[in-house]
Amino acid sequence: DIQMTQSPSSLSASVGDRVTISCRASQGISNYLAWFQQKPGKAPKSLIYAASSLQSGVPSKFSGSGSGTDFTLTISSLQPEDFATYYCQQYNSYPFTFGGGTKVEIK
Amino acid sequence: EVQLVQSGAEVKKPGESLRISCEGSGYSFNSYWIGWVRQMPGKGLEWMGIIYPGDSDTRYSPSFQGQVTISADKSINTAYLQWNSLKASDTAMYYCARRPTGNNAMDVWGQGTTVTVSS
Numbered sequence: 001d002i003q004m005t006q007s008p009s010s011l012s013a014s015v016g017d018r019v020t021i022s023c024r025a026s027q028g029i030s031n032y033l034a035w036f037q038q039k040p041g042k043a044p045k046s047l048i049y050a051a052s053s054l055q056s057g058v059p060s061k062f063s064g065s066g067s068g069t070d071f072t073l074t075i076s077s078l079q080p081e082d083f084a085t086y087y088c089q090q091y092n093s094y095p096f097t098f099g100g101g102t103k104v105e106i107k
Numbered sequence: 108e109v110q111l112v113q114s115g116a117e118v119k120k121p122g123e124s125l126r127i128s129c130e131g132s133g134y135s136f137n138s139y140w141i142g143w144v145r146q147m148p149g150k151g152l153e154w155m156g157i158i159y160p161g162d163s164d165t166r167y168s169p170s171f172q173g174q175v176t177i178s179a180d181k182s183i184n185t186a187y188l189q190w191n192s193l194k195a196s197d198t199a200m201y202y203c204a205r206r207p208t209g210n211n212a213m214d215v216w217g218q219g220t221t222v223t224v225s226s
Contacts, residue, residue, distance in 0.1 A: 001169070034212030036152070043202055043219050044144075044152065049212035056214075087152050091212055095168035096142070098152045 006099035023088035032092035111217035129203030
């Protein structure tokens with residue numbers, strides 16, 4: 001199985017901050033990488049697919065980059081509604097696997 | 108509107124069987140994969156498996172192979188996740204999600220089904 005490692009596991013940030021979350025795959029996955037946002041008590045929401053393509057309706061403050069084994073999710077200006085847990089997932093090969101999550105909290 | 112609507116919360120005893128469902132609407136159900144994801148209390152997301160309703164092609168995570176069965180009835184646009192003998196450790200929230208073919212990730216999620224297994 002491909003292991004997905006996210007860092008950091010949690011971070012504290014202020015409204016307006018630029019936030020970057022990293023995701024590393026244990027082997028190359030090309031750009032078959034997705035990012036999801038989950039708020040407490042809610043289903044995950046899809047943000048990004050193919051490493052850098054925004055899902056329909058997702059605001060452009062979210063961006064993704066990377067290829068191969070190293071990927072990044074960036075939130076350009078953190079807003080109150082962005083405080084949540086973020087997960088990466090590889091879908092290059094079965095079983096598709098998620099990272100452990102990054103919890104973004106208010107400083 | 109594209110939607111996945113999951114069946115309601117379940118409370119079961121160890122050893123009992125269970126099938127939960129995920130009904131798709133607003134799109135061609137046969138032409139998209141449906142995946143299942145587990146989230147244990149306070150934990151992260153775990154990918155369980157996926158099915159393509161058009162031809163019933165099904166793939167499982169090794170962690171869940173033999174523990175659950177994924178199926179679909181394309182005549183009623185519904186996918187299922189089934190257990191033959193529940194354990195307390197199956198207590199979790201279960202999500203279904205749609206995945207388009209090609210270089211596309213899961214894009215639409217169900218609201219989740221809570222399964223509680225307790226004696």
